[in-house]
Amino acid sequence: MYGYEVMNVALKAIEDVCAAGGDPTDRKAIRDAVFAIKDFDGALGTWSFDANGDTSLTDMTFYQVQGGKYASVGTFK
Numbered sequence: 001m002y003g004y005e006v007m008n009v010a011l012k013a014i015e016d017v018c019a020a021g022g023d024p025t026d027r028k029a030i031r032d033a034v035f036a037i038k039d040f041d042g043a044l045g046t047w048s049f050d051a052n053g054d055t056s057l058t059d060m061t062f063y064q065v066q067g068g069k070y071a072s073v074g075t076f077k
């Protein structure tokens with residue numbers, strides 16, 4: 001799921017750079033567009049990047065294989 005989300009963010013950044021008339025091969029422009037994303041509505045919910053490049057997604061759920069199936073161990077902040 002995270003790989004899917006990363007690709008969607010990359011595509012949004014490229015679209016944003018192109019919409020602004022920029023060069024989609026300019027790595028700095030794409031990076032800046034990624035970190036400018038706010039309230040991204042994606043597969044992981046709605047989230048943003050902060051000034052440090054971290055996401056606003058702070059909860060993590062851990063799973064363990066029990067009886068051949070994934071079982072949630074708990075969700076942590």
